[in-house]
Amino acid sequence: MRKRKELTPVSTRVARVQPNDLLLFCTLRNERARLPYFLSYYRRLGIGHFFFVDNGSDDGSREYLEAQPDVSIWTSRASYSEARFGMDWINWLLLRYAHGHWALVVDADEFLVYPFCDTRPLRALTDWMDALNVKAFGTMLLDMYPKEPLQQVNTEEGENPFDQACWFDAGNYSVSVNQRYQNLWIQGGPRARAFFPDNADQAPALNKIPLVKWNRSYVYASSTHALLPRDLNLTYDTQGGERISGVLMHAKFTGDFPARAAEEVVRNQHYKDSREYRAYGAKMSADESLWTPWSERYVSWRQLEVLGLMSKGSWI
Amino acid sequence: MTVGVIMLAHTALDRASTVARYFAQNGCPVMIHCDKSTPLEDYENFVRSLSGVKLVSFVDRVRVDWGTWTLVSATLKASEALLEKHPEVQHVMLASGSCLPLRPVSELRDYLAQHPKTDFIESVTTRDVRWTIGGLDEERFHLRFPFSWKRHRRFFDRYVALQRRIGFRRKIPRGLIPHLGSQWWCLTRSTLTSILEGPRRAEFDTYFKRVWIPDESYFQTLVRYYGRDVESRSLTLSKFDFHGKPHVFYDDHLQLLRNSDCFMVRKVWPNANRLYREFLRPAASRKPAADPNPGKIERVFAQSRLLRHQGRRGLYMTSRFPCQAVSNRLTAAPYSVFQGFTDIFEDFEGWLARVAGGHAHGHLFAPEGAEFSAGATTVKGGLTSDAGLRDHNPKSFLTNLLWNLRGERQSFQFSPRDNQAILRFIADDPNAQLSVITGTWALPLFHAGLDAEEARKKAAYLQRVEASQLEILQSPHCHARVRIWSLTDFLNAPADHLQLLTGDLGLRSQRQLTEIPRLKNLEGFDDFLINLRNAGMQIQLLGTFPQEMALRQFHSKDPQQVAAK
Numbered sequence: 001m002r003k004r005k006e007l008t009p010v011s012t013r014v015a016r017v018q019p020n021d022l023l024l025f026c027t028l029r030n031e032r033a034r035l036p037y038f039l040s041y042y043r044r045l046g047i048g049h050f051f052f053v054d055n056g057s058d059d060g061s062r063e064y065l066e067a068q069p070d071v072s073i074w075t076s077r078a079s080y081s082e083a084r085f086g087m088d089w090i091n092w093l094l095l096r097y098a099h100g101h102w103a104l105v106v107d108a109d110e111f112l113v114y115p116f117c118d119t120r121p122l123r124a125l126t127d128w129m130d131a132l133n134v135k136a137f138g139t140m141l142l143d144m145y146p147k148e149p150l151q152q153v154n155t156e157e158g159e160n161p162f163d164q165a166c167w168f169d170a171g172n173y174s175v176s177v178n179q180r181y182q183n184l185w186i187q188g189g190p191r192a193r194a195f196f197p198d199n200a201d202q203a204p205a206l207n208k209i210p211l212v213k214w215n216r217s218y219v220y221a222s223s224t225h226a227l228l229p230r231d232l233n234l235t236y237d238t239q240g241g242e243r244i245s246g247v248l249m250h251a252k253f254t255g256d257f258p259a260r261a262a263e264e265v266v267r268n269q270h271y272k273d274s275r276e277y278r279a280y281g282a283k284m285s286a287d288e289s290l291w292t293p294w295s296e297r298y299v300s301w302r303q304l305e306v307l308g309l310m311s312k313g314s315w316i
Numbered sequence: 317m318t319v320g321v322i323m324l325a326h327t328a329l330d331r332a333s334t335v336a337r338y339f340a341q342n343g344c345p346v347m348i349h350c351d352k353s354t355p356l357e358d359y360e361n362f363v364r365s366l367s368g369v370k371l372v373s374f375v376d377r378v379r380v381d382w383g384t385w386t387l388v389s390a391t392l393k394a395s396e397a398l399l400e401k402h403p404e405v406q407h408v409m410l411a412s413g414s415c416l417p418l419r420p421v422s423e424l425r426d427y428l429a430q431h432p433k434t435d436f437i438e439s440v441t442t443r444d445v446r447w448t449i450g451g452l453d454e455e456r457f458h459l460r461f462p463f464s465w466k467r468h469r470r471f472f473d474r475y476v477a478l479q480r481r482i483g484f485r486r487k488i489p490r491g492l493i494p495h496l497g498s499q500w501w502c503l504t505r506s507t508l509t510s511i512l513e514g515p516r517r518a519e520f521d522t523y524f525k526r527v528w529i530p531d532e533s534y535f536q537t538l539v540r541y542y543g544r545d546v547e548s549r550s551l552t553l554s555k556f557d558f559h560g561k562p563h564v565f566y567d568d569h570l571q572l573l574r575n576s577d578c579f580m581v582r583k584v585w586p587n588a589n590r591l592y593r594e595f596l597r598p599a600a601s602r603k604p605a606a607d608p609n610p611g612k613i614e615r616v617f618a619q620s621r622l623l624r625h626q627g628r629r630g631l632y633m634t635s636r637f638p639c640q641a642v643s644n645r646l647t648a649a650p651y652s653v654f655q656g657f658t659d660i661f662e663d664f665e666g667w668l669a670r671v672a673g674g675h676a677h678g679h680l681f682a683p684e685g686a687e688f689s690a691g692a693t694t695v696k697g698g699l700t701s702d703a704g705l706r707d708h709n710p711k712s713f714l715t716n717l718l719w720n721l722r723g724e725r726q727s728f729q730f731s732p733r734d735n736q737a738i739l740r741f742i743a744d745d746p747n748a749q750l751s752v753i754t755g756t757w758a759l760p761l762f763h764a765g766l767d768a769e770e771a772r773k774k775a776a777y778l779q780r781v782e783a784s785q786l787e788i789l790q791s792p793h794c795h796a797r798v799r800i801w802s803l804t805d806f807l808n809a810p811a812d813h814l815q816l817l818t819g820d821l822g823l824r825s826q827r828q829l830t831e832i833p834r835l836k837n838l839e840g841f842d843d844f845l846i847n848l849r850n851a852g853m854q855i856q857l858l859g860t861f862p863q864e865m866a867l868r869q870f871h872s873k874d875p876q877q878v879a880a881k
Contacts, residue, residue, distance in 0.1 A: 119568040124585055132559050140634045171697020171720035174709035175632045184637055187708070193700050200708030207634065236637045241558075242627040245635035294698045308631045308719060314558040314624035316569075316616055 006078040007053065007089055011066045014049070014097055021048025022122055024104045025093055027086030028052060031108040032059040034251070036158040038108050039068065045112070046121040047104065051097065053089045055080050080269040084222075091219050098214035102126040105210050105224050106248065109161075110141065112210065113301050114246035115312040128315055129244075130213065136227065137211035138235025139246045140309060143189045144168050144298065145253040145290040153255040161251035167295040169193070170307045173206065181226035183207060183233035190253075190290040195279040204276055208248055209235055244313030247304050253290060317429040319344050319421070319502075320405035322394045324387070325413030326351035326380065328586035329362040332413030338596050340371035342421035345405060347398035348372065349390045352379040373401060383465045385524065387531040396512055399505065406432065409502040414583035415552065416565075416595055424551075424579045428502070435507050435543045438497030438550045439536040456528040457494045458485045465528075489516070489523050497536040500552035500582060503543075510542040511535065553578035553610045555617050558624040563617065567591055572616065578608040630719050630747075632712065646745040648719045652727035652821060653742060655785075656753030656803070659760055660810075661833035665689070665729065671829065672821050674725030680717070681710065681734035696720045703735075710738040718747075725821070732757050732781035743788045748796035750789065751817055754782055755803035755855075759836065762844040771844075772851040779856065810835070 017023070024047045031038070039050065050071040054062045065073045074093070080086055094103055104112065104122075114125055114137070129137065144165040146153045155161050173188035184207045192203035208224045212232065221228045237243045257280075264270055264277040296307065304310050321339050323346055325332040336346045348366075350359050359377070366372045375397045378390045391410065398408060407428045417424070428434075442454045459479045463471040478484075488494065511517070520538065524530045539546055553576050555563045562583050565573060567590040573581055584591055627636045630648025640646065657664045658678070668676040669689065678687025686701040688694075693701045697720030699713070706713040718726060730739075730750075742748045757778040761771050789798045797820070806813055811832050818829060849855055 116566070116568060120566050121587070123587065124566055127585065128564060131561055131564070138634045169698035171716050172699040172705075173633075173716070174705075174712035175637060176709060176712070177637065184634065186634065188705075188712075190698070192705060193698065193702070196705075197700070197702040198704045200705045203708075236633075236635045237624075237627065238637060238639045240627050240638040241625045241636070242623050242631075243635035245633070292694055292698060294694055294696055308628060308633055311627075311633070311635050312620070312623065313635060314620050316557075316563055316620045 006076045007074040007092065008076070010054070010062060010073045010075050012072040012074075013069070014072050016070070017049045017097070017101075019100070021101060022046055022104065022126065023049050023051060023098055023101050024106065025051045025090050025098070026053070026106055026108055027055060027080075027090060028057065028061060028108045029055040029080070030057045030059045030061060032057070032061045032064055033155070033157045033256070034108050034161070035061060035064055037160060038111075039071075040158075041111055042104075043070070045117070046123050051093050053086060053093070055086065085270065087220050087223055094214055094218070094220075095216055099216045101214055103212055103214040105212075105220070109251040109254075110208075110210070111162075111249040111251065112139065112246060113249055113304065113310070114139075115244060115301060115305065115310065115315055117246075117301055125315075126211075126213070134244075135213045135215075136209050136232045136235055137244070137246065138184070139208050139210055139248045140173070140186055141206040141208050141248045141250050142168050142304075142309065143191055143206075143250045143252060143290075145190055145295075147289060147291045147295075149289045150253060150255060150257050155254045155256075161254050162249060162298060165251055165254055166298045167291055168298060169294075170296045170309065174200075178226070181221055181228070181233050182230045183209070183226040184236055185225075191276075194290055195276070202275065209233065210248060211246075242311040242313055244315050245310050247301075247310045249298075317406050317425055317432070318402070318404045319425055319428060320398045320402055320408045321346045322391060322398060322408060322410050323348045323413060323415075324351075324380075324390060324394075324410070325349070325362070326354050328414055329354070329358055330365070331584075331586050331592065333362055333365040334592065334596065335411075335413070335416060336366055336372050337369055338417065339421065340366075340369045343371070344421060345371045345398060345402040346373070347394045347401070348374050349394045350374065350377055352377040371402075373397065381464055381466070383461075383529045385526075385530050388524065388534045391531070391535075392512065395508055399509065399512070406505050407502055408505065408508055409551070409580070410500055411552070411580060412500070412582055414586065415500070415580050416582075416584045416591060417580050418553070418573055418576065418595055419579050420598075427579070431545075431547075433504060433506075434545045434547050435501070435503045435539050436547050436549060436551050437501035437503060437536060437539050439495040439539055439546060439548045440497055442494050442496060454494070455480075456496075456533065457488055459528070460484070460486065460526045461528045462526070486523075486526070489519055492520070492523075492537055492541055494533060495536040495540050496533050497548070498550045498552070498554050499531045500550050500554055500580070501535055501539075502551050503535070503539065507539060507543045511538050514538075514542065549608070551578060551608055552580040552582055553608075553613075554582040555610075557617075558621055563620075565591065570594060572613050575612050576608065576610050577606040577612070578610055630715055630722070632715055640741075640744055645747055646741065647715055647747045648722040649726070650747045650749065651718060651725070653730050653748060653750045654727065654752075655730045655750070656756030656806075657751070657833075658729050659731070659756035660753065660803070660807070660836055660838075662836055664833050667831065667833040668727060670831070671818060672725060672727065674727070675721055677726065677728035679731060679734055680714070680728040681706070681730065681736075681738055683733070683735065686713070687729075707735055707737070710735060711741050714738055714741070727821075732778040732785065733760075736781060736785070739785060739788055743791070743794040743796050743798075746795045746797075749820055750796050750798045751820070752785075752789065752798065752800045753803055753806045754786070754800060757782065758803075758845065758848070758855075759838075759841065762841050763836075768847055768851045772848060772853045775848055775853055775855075779853075783856070 024042055052065055052073045054073055054075045056077050065071045076089060090105055144162055145167050146164045147167060153164050169189045173186050175184055175186050178185040185205060186207040187203040192200060196203040205225050209227055210224050219228050226233055261277045261280045265281055321344050323336055325348060339346050363374060375394045378386055380386045380390055463475055465472045524534045527533060557563050565581055565584050567588050629645045665676045665678050675689040677689045680686045685703040686706055688701055699716050758775060761774055814832050815829055
């Protein structure tokens with residue numbers, strides 16, 4: 001609660017939010033080049049209003065967002081790590097604005113893929129979950145990467161980052177139940193294999209529950225990995241069946257990544273002293289690629305379903 | 317021949333309005349009931365949107381509560397009003413506001429003209445068909461249900477339990493045989509009139525007022541009582557999903573719905589613009605004679621049910637994580653595990669790959685890292701041989717490997733030297749088939765030429781590990797198929813035992829093996845064992861040792877000859 005004082009509204013258009021709107025919440029820093037594609041991607045899915053927290057961008061992100069008609073933006077110069085990596089700010093905005101709405105919480109490099117997303121808007125999914133009284137939609141963060149070394153990749157503004165970062169790992173994810181919150185704990189993929197082979201337990205968590213029919217009694221406990229109350233985290237079936245789930249395609253490994261990783265190590269504002277970024281710095285030389293002969297090239301959500309990375313559940 | 321439509325609407329009124337207008341414009345009188353819980357303002361807009369349309373009328377609103385008599389009562393009121401207002405109506409079709417006609421009205425009219433006396437209503441006896449998901453089939457007719465299932469679930473459940481306990485049973489009116497079926501029917505005027513004006517209507521209504529979900533049984537039962545020509549199927553495509561909710565249809569179902577040849581579908585997502593546009597466009601008749609055939613798309617529903625209920629075997633992911641206790645298959649496909657074979661044979665994996673095909677991996681759980689088949693360091697799916705990643709979650713490692721390479725038979729080698737964390741999981745898994753030769757861990761020690769004390773220490777450790785392995789594999793809770801030999805037993809007739817194994821693998825080969833792997837040199841092994849024992853080690857798992865004689869005898873034979881024997 002205290003953290004709300006750190007938030008300063010820059011431009012809020014929350015009065016325009018309709019009772020039935022799908023809302024998106026995002027914390028960002030210096031994502032100017034990604035934003036046009038990000039906004040157009042989620043507008044196409046049917047997001048009605050965007051809520052951004054700008055954590056000290058100096059690349060024009062804030063000015064760009066201010067000019068958008070369906071965006072409200074807050075700013076915070078406070079420490080990202082002390083605000084539990086932005087989650088305190090997002091929890092505050094959710095509490096204040098998302099009650100009774102479906103809320104999608106993603107980073108600027110995360111793109112939601114759900115069953116039938118090529119033919120049905122997000123509203124079709126949320127209506128269906130409403131009818132079944134399902135409150136939360138589980139996903140796995142899928143790290144995408146290009147075939148070329150990152151230095152050689154250059155994504156133009158407004159361009160689909162997955163035109164180049166179109167490869168992913170299909171079958172090397174470890175899954176277990178996190179007893180603390182009853183959520184699944186998924187690790188693996190290219191980040192684990194390339195950067196954490198010797199300390200696999202420290203590899204980043206890939207389980208995310210980004211889409212929730214928000215209620216003011218809910219709160220994200222640890223990034224979007226886990227929610228409280230705990231039963232919101234039971235987005236998986238324990239009796240052998242498959243529930244519905246999706247994938248968050250992660251456009252982290254694009255051309256600007258090496259520079260960004262170096263900067264983050266200096267800022268030291270990320271989880272556990274930015275150890276993830278330190279690992280990248282140590283392991284990833286300039287001419288290396290994450291690609292292997294077994295990498296899969298992204299085609300469609302149906303491909304991800306066949307590979308077992310997401311599921312239609314009982315949605316036909 | 318005129319078809320009348322009764323429409324029960326409560327949400328998405330703009331769509332209901334469009335469909336009502338469509339029917340009216342095609343000459344079908346429409347009688348609409350709108351739920352009283354719909355806000356008045358919305359209702360007034362709805363009525364206004366149809367104000368100019370001649371054949372559309374509204375009946376007084378009733379508050380409809382799901383699962384109760386109110387829905388039947390609304391239907392009866394609308395039926396009475398429709399028949400009274402439109403004496404030309406010969407068939408009456410019941411639809412909801414989220415139904416969509418799939419075929420032109422002219423086709424429906426022709427079809428009904430060919431079946432002028434037929435009532436189309438799904439109507440099955442409770443004995444024959446499990447209609448509901450989650451119980452309350454016959455009990456719907458025998459118990460009382462005064463509490464709302466949605467609003468007072470606790471009272472509902474407790475009252476049902478109480479009635480069960482005291483053995484309460486209502487009397488079913490004489491002559492009625494309870495039938496259940498889809499709510500969406502199409503009845504003849506004469507049958508509907510019989511139901512509305514029958515002499516026992518008051519008696520029947522009183523009875524059904526206390527039946528659970530009477531909209532699925534009132535007409536279904538009474539049609540059997542009055543009707544002469546009942547076709548027990550619905551002209552409306554309506555399917556319930558795993559959760560007991562109606563499946564919803566979207567734009568991408570266009571072809572699927574066309575292929576069903578049904579006249580109506582329930583229910584359509586209100587924003588499925590393309591479906592509304594395509595099916596409501598004035599169209600030339602396509603297949604005038606086709607019978608409704610929802611079976612054509614039944615496959616889709618069946619697949620969905622199976623996926624939601626059983627899922628894909630051996631897959632662990634965001635929305636499927638079966639707990640070990642409930643799953644009878646923990647992995648994607650059968651696989652074989654061999655222990656001890658690489659210690660006594662040269663290139664056992666190579667031999668296995670030749671006779672069995674598929675992937676014959678080495679020691680997947682070797683301390684240095686996984687030995688994938690053909691020396692690979694990464695396999696399909698991006699799974700790497702890295703020990704750290706594997707040991708972080710050995711179960712995921714194994715299930716991933718089996719999932720990634722499903723469709724290809726897989727086997728791997730195991731040993732007391734390997735990471736043992738996976739063994740309990742394997743023992744739990746009916747897909748696993750283990751062949752174990754005990755005591756073989758002594759052979760690499762023998763070949764390593766260690767000094768007596770060091771060899772004794774290592775041997776004691778490995779023997780201890782093997783003993784705890786056997787405890788797991790011989791426990792009554794072990795679901796894997798397990799064969800265990802002692803070293804000496806196996807060496808007495810290796811070719812016979814290998815033959816047995818190839819049978820287990822379900823191979824091409826019930827035939828005789830033409831090749832068996834070459835045995836490693838065992839010259840001096842018996843002396844090594846004697847030294848080990850003299851160093852203070854109690855050797856238990858090699859078999860009934862000392863069998864120096866048997867081993868010596870065995871060395872003198874050429875293994876190839878053993879095979880030929």
